[in-house]
Amino acid sequence: MPRRILAPLALLCAPLLAAEPLLYNRDIQPILTAKCVACHACYDAPCQLNLGSAEGLLRGASKLPVYDGVRTRAQATTRLYFDARSEAAWRDLGFHSVLDARAGQASLIARMLELGRAQPLQVNAKLPDDLDLSIARDNQCPTPDEFAAYAKRFPHAGMPFAVTGLTDAEYATLQDWVRQGAPLEPQTLLPSALERKQIAEWERFLNAPGARESLVNRWLFEHLFLAHLYFEGGEPGHFFQLVRSRTPSGQPIDPIATRRPNEAPGGDFHYRLWPVQGAIVHKTHITYPLSAKKLERVRELFYASDWTVEALPGYGAQRRANPFETFQAIPAEARYQFMLDNAEYFVRTFIRGPVCRGQIATDVIRDHFWTLFQDPSHDLYLIDADYRALATPLLAMPGQFDDIGDLLPLWRRYRDKRNQYETLRHDAYARAPAPSWSHLWAGNDNALLSIFRQHDSASVRKGLIGAVPQTLWLLDYPLFERAYYQLVVNFDVFGNVSHQAQTRLYFDLIRNGAELNFLRLLPPQSRQDYLDDWYQDSGKLKMWLDYADVDLDSPTAFILPSQGAKGAFVETLLQRYGTLNARPDPLNRCRTGECHRPGLPAELEDAEQALSRLTGRPAGGLKAIAQLPEATLLRVQLADGRREVYSLLRNRAHSNVAFMMGESLRYQPELDTLTVYPGVLSSYPNFMFSLSAGEVPEFVAALEQARDEAAFEKVVRRWGIRRSHPEFWRYFNDLSAYLRETEPVEAGVLDMNRYQNL
Template sequence: MSYRFVIGTLLLFLSWGAVAQSPAISSAISYSRDIQPIFTEKCVACHACNDAACQLNLGSGEGAARGATKVPVYDGDRTKAVAPTRLFFDASGKTAWQQKGFYSVLDAQGSQAALMARMLELGHKTPLQPNARLPEDIVLGLNRENMCAMPAEFDGYAASHPKEGMPLAVTGLTDQQYQTLQRWLAAGAPIDQQGLVPSAKEARQVVQWENLLNAPGARESLVGRWLYEHWFLAHLYFTDGEPGHFFQWVRSRTPSGQPIDLINTRRPNDDPGTQFYYRLWPVQGVIVHKTHITYPLSSAKLARVKSLFYSGNWQVNALPGYGPQSRANPFATFEAIPAQARYQFMLDNAEYFVRTFIRGPVCRGQIATDVIRDNFWALFQAPEHDLYIIDPNYRGQATPLLAMPGQNDDVGSVLSLWHDYRDKRNEYEALRRDSYADQPAPSWSTLWAGNDNALLSIFRHFDSASVTKGLIGDVPQTMWLFDYPLLERTYYQLAVNFDVFGNVSHQAQTRLYFDLIRNGAEQNFLRLMPADSRDGYLDDWYQNSGKFKMWLDYETIDNDKPTALSLNPQDPKRDFARQLLARYGDLNARPDPINRCDGAYCSRPNIDPGLQSAEQALSRLTSRPAAGLKVIDQLPEATMLRIETGSGKREIYSLLRNRAHSNVAFLLGESLRYQPGLDTLTIFPGVLSSYPNFMFNIPAEQVPAFVDAMESARDADSFEKIVERWGIRRSHPQFWPYFHDLSRYIQETDPVEEGVLDMNRYENL
C-alpha cells in the first residue's frame, strides 16, 4: 500500500469527521447519546425533509441548531423561485442559517426559556385522553397551517392553541424524556454530534469510485457527468460495508483525499462555475424512509460500469456545456455516449430510477402524483427492440424532439412554452408510431426480462407513492411500458431538472409534461394489445373530460398494426397479465395469493399457520369495488395492519385504498373525477408507504372478526367501532412502540431500506 494512499485515506477520514457541531459538551447530558435518540423516537417522524413543520429538521444536531423559519418549501402560488434551504448543502452553522431567515428554537430569550422548551412544556401539561379521537379543532396533515411562532410570538400561540404543544397531537414524551430535554435546553443545548465516518474498507472503495468518476479524458469526463446526474439522489451503500452507512455523490472544489468543499448548485446539472471533482460524502443525520432511495455499490457493479461505458471505441469530440439547453435535452447533451450503455445502466437498477421520480425525494409529491393512477404495473422494452437504441437514423430524427420544458420559469410564458413542448412531443410520438409500424409486431421478446427489476408495481397514496419489485395486486386498469426515451425523459423531468424551490411556472410545466409522459407509457403498452381493443382501453382510461384532453393534447394511437401476442379477445389485458405472471414467474419477486387468489388457498405457503388463516380471511376484502364493500369509503389511502400470532410472531400488512378516477389528465379538480363506487383494496405483506395514514393492531385469531366487521360496516359509526376495538390512534399509550415497529419490520425483512417513517399524514380516525 503506497504512502500517498495512506495519507489520502487519513485526510479523507479527517474531512468526514470535521462536521462536529460544537466543542462544548455538557458533562451531564450528551446530545448524541441522550438527546438525538429522543428526537429520533418522538420528533423526526414529523420533523424531517422539506415538509417538516417550519423547516425544523430534528434528524441531526445541524438541523436542531439551524432552527425554524416561516418560509415554506411548498408553495404552489409563488411567482418567484426562492433560495434553496437544503440541510447540510445550502449553509452551515447557526449564523449562516440565520442569515437565510431561520431563528433559533434552542436559545433562551432573556429571562424566557428556549422556544423548544416552552413548546414541550405546553405539550407535556396537556396530555391527550388515551386512545381517544382528537378534538376537531386540532387541524392535522397537509391542511394544517404552519404558524411557526417565533419566540416573541409564543404566548399568543399558546393562548390560541392550548392543546397544540409538542409533540403535536400525539402521545408525548415520557416524564424522563421531558426532564432530559429540559435539562439540556436549560444548560444551553450543547451539541457534540460528530459526522459519520466510514470504515477503512469503505474508505478504500470510496477512493476507487471517486477515481472512476474523476478519471482524466473527455470520454471519461462525459461519462462521469452522466453517472453523477443519475446517482445524485441515491443513498449509496457498499454491499460489504457497515450497516447503516450510506453515501451520496456531490461536487467539490477539492479532489479526493482533501476535505470536501461543497458546490451547492440548485440542480445537479447546473454549471458548477469552477473546476470540480465528484466526491462520495457520507449521508449525515437520521435516515428517514421517505428520502431513502438506495443503490448498491460493489466490485461487480464497478466492473459492470466499466464494461458498459468503456468497452467500445466511441469518442467525444467536444464536451457539452451547462445551461438551460443542456438541461432541456440530455439526449443531445450526452449523445456521444452509446445509447445502449445508457439504457442498460438504467435497466440494471430500474427500481431505483422509477423510485426517484415516483416516490421522489421531495416529500410532498402531488405535483407529480395526481397525474398517475392509484395502482399500475411498469414494464420495460428490451434494448434490442428499442429503435432509439438500434437505429441511428431514427435516433437522429428523435433526439431534437425529446427536449423538455421547465428551464424557463417566466410566468407569462407558461402556455406558449407548454404548447411548444407539447407539439414537439407529439411530433415525436407520431414518428415513433409510424416507425414502429414498419417493425415486426411486438411479441414477448419485446419486454426486457434481465433481472428482478423488470416487473414493478406502483401504488399512489394521494400525494405520495411507492414502488416495489414484483407484480402486486389485482390486474390494474393501466400498465406502463418504458422504452429508453421515455425512462430517461421521466427521470430528467421529475428528478434532475425539478426544482422544489421553483416557482409556479416551473412546477406547472413539469406537471403538464408528466401528463404527456404517462400518456406515452400507456400508448407504448397498448401496442401489445390486439389492435381492435386499443380504442376501447383508451376510452376507459380517458372518460368524460378525458376525451376532450385526448383531442386537445395527445397524438393519436396506432389502432391498426397487430400484436404478435396471442391473447384472449374477451379480456386481452387480463390474459396478458396471466401470461406475464406465468412466463416471468422467476422474476416476479412478490407472489400475491391474497389479491390474486386462483384457488381455495388465498395465503402464502410456508408461513405460520396463524398468519395463513389471517391471510385467507383478509383476501375476502381485496378486489371488491366499494359499491359492494362500503367500508372502503371510510378508509384512508395507506393503512397498516399489525397481526400477531399466539406464539408471538407478527406480520405487517399494507392495506391500500385504490381510488378510481374517470381520468387523471388534468392539473386541477381531481376530486371531481373520483369514482368512489369503483375503489378497491390491495392487501400485501410489507410496509408499502413512507406515510402511514393509520394502523390497526389485531391478534391473528381475531382477523376473521375484523374482516366480518369490515364487510358489514356501512357508515362512519360502524367503522368507528372497528377503530375503537383494533385501532391505534395518535393518542394510544403505545402509539410510538407500534409506529416504530413498522420500521423494525423493514429492518428485519430488508435492512438496507430501513428508515424512520413519516406520521404527518397519520389521520384522526
C-alpha cells in the same frame, strides 16, 4: 463526513445543574428520532425544522414553507448541509433559533415541549375536529418573541403535535439538556476500512482524466446524486451520497451547492462520496448498491465499445432541457442498460421521491399500476441511428424558464415537440416487426414493477402486486430518461408555479406515452375500448386537445383474444416471467382457493386467508373501503411473540387522470378497491390497527359488516391505534423495527404527517 464541531450554546435557562453532562448523540438524538423525526424531516418538516441531526437543530425554523404551489418567484434553496454551513448563514436565510433563550425565557423548543406537556390528550380518543392535522395546514412557526401569543391562541399546538407525548424520563432528559446549555455535536459517521477502500476506487474511477471519462462521469453523477449509496460488505446503516466537491479525494469534502445537479459547478471540482449524516427516514431513503462487480459492470457498459467525444457539452438551459443531445456521444445502449439494471431505483426516484410531497406530480398517475420495460434490442432509439437522429431534437423538456407570462407558450411548444415525436415513433414502429414477448425486457427482477399512489405520495416495489390494474405502462429509453430528468434532475421543489406547472403537464404526456406503448401490445380492435376506459368523460377532451393520435391499426404478434385482451396478456405474463416476479401475490390474485403465502405458521395462514376476502371487491360492495384512508398498516401479533405487518392500500378510482386541477371531480369512489400485502408499502402510514392473528377473521368480518361511519368507529375503537393511544409511539416505532428486521437496507423512520384522526 468531516464537520466542524458545534460549540455548546449559551445557557438557555437556569444555571447548570450539578448533574452528569448529557451528550447529544447518546442522550438527545435518540429521543428526537423516536418521537420527533416522524414529522420533522425532509422538505415537509413543519417550519422547515429538521430534527434528524444536530445540524438541523442548529439551523432552526423558518416561516417560509418549501411547498407553495402558487408562488410567482422561485425562492432561495435551503437544503440542510448544502446551502449554508454556519448558524449565522442560516439566520441570513431567514431561519430563527429554537435553542436560544430570550430575556430570561426558556428556548423555543423547551417552551413547545412544555405546552405539549400542559395539554395531554384523552386516552385513545378521537382528537377535536377543530384541530387541523392536514398537511396543508397553515403552520404558524412562531419566533421566540411570538410564542406567548401563539400559546394563548393555540393551546393544543405544543410538541409533539397532536400525538401522545414524551415519557416522564424523556421530558426530564430534554429539559435537563436545555438547562445544561443544549450542547450539540455532529454525528460522525466514519467509513470502515473496507468502505474506505471502495470509496477510493470509485472516486478514482469517477475523477479519471479524459473527455470520454468526463462525459460518462457527468452522466453518472446526474443519475446517482439522489441515491443513498451503500457498499457490498459495508457497515449496516452506512450510506453515502455522490456530490461535487471543491476538494479532491483525501481532503475534507466541500460540497458545491447548485440548484440542480446539471448546473455549472462554477470552477474545478471533484466527484466525492460523502457519508449521509443524521437519522435515516424512509421517505428519502432511495438506495443504490455499489461493489467491485458494479464498478466492473459500469466499465463494461460505457467503455467496451469504441466511441469518441468531439467536444464536451456545456451546462446551459438547452443542455439541461435535452440530455439526449447533451450525452449523445455516449452509446444510448449503455445509458438505457445502466438504468434497466436497477430500474426499481430509477422509478423510485421520480415516483417516491425526492421531494416528500408531490400531488402536483402524483395526481397524473393512477393509484395502482404495473410497469414493464422495452427490451434494448427492440428499442428503435438504440438500434436505428437515423431514427435516433430525427427523434433527439424532439425530446427536449420544459421547466428551464419560469416566467409566468411564458407558461402557456412554453407548454404549447414542448407539447407540440412531444407530439411530433409521438408521430415519428408511431410511423417508425409501424414499419418495424410487430411487438412480441421478445420485445419486453426480462434481464432481472427489476423488469416487473408495481406502483401505488396515495394522494400526494407513491411507492414502488419489484414484482407484480395486487389485482390486475386498470392500466399498465411500457417504458422505452426515451420515456424512462425523460421521466427521470423531468421529475428528478430538472425539478426544483423551490421553483415557482410556472416551473411546477410545466413539470406536471409534461409528466402527463409521459404517462400517456407509457400507456399507449402498452396498448400497442394488444390486438388493434381492442385498443379503443381500453382507451375509452382510461380516458372517460373530460379525458376525451384532453385526448383531443393535447395528445398525439393513437395507433389503432398496427398489428401485434401477441396471440390474445379481442375481448379480455389485457387480462389474457397478464395471465401469460405471470406464467412466462414467474421466476422474475419478486412478489407472488396469492392474497390479491388467488387462483387455487389457498389465498395465502406458502410455508406460513397455521395461525398466519388463517389470517391471510381471511384478509384475502377484502381484496378484489369494489367499495360499492365492501362499504368499509369508503371509511379507510389510503395507506393503513395492520400489525398482526403471533402467539410466539413474533409479528407480521400488512399494508391495506386503498386504490382510488378516477374517470381519468389527465388534468392538473379538480381531481376530486373525477373520483369514482364506488369503484375503489383494496390491495392487501405483507410488508410496509408506504412511507406515510395514514392509520394503524393492531390485533392478534386469531382476531384477524373477526376483524375482517367487522369490516365486511361496517356499512356506515358508526360501524367503522367500533372497529377503530377496538383495534385502532389512534394518535392519542398511550402506547402510540411503541406501535409506530415498531413499524420501523419491522423494516429493519425484514428489509434492513431499505429501513428508515416512517412519516406520520399524514396519520389521520379516525
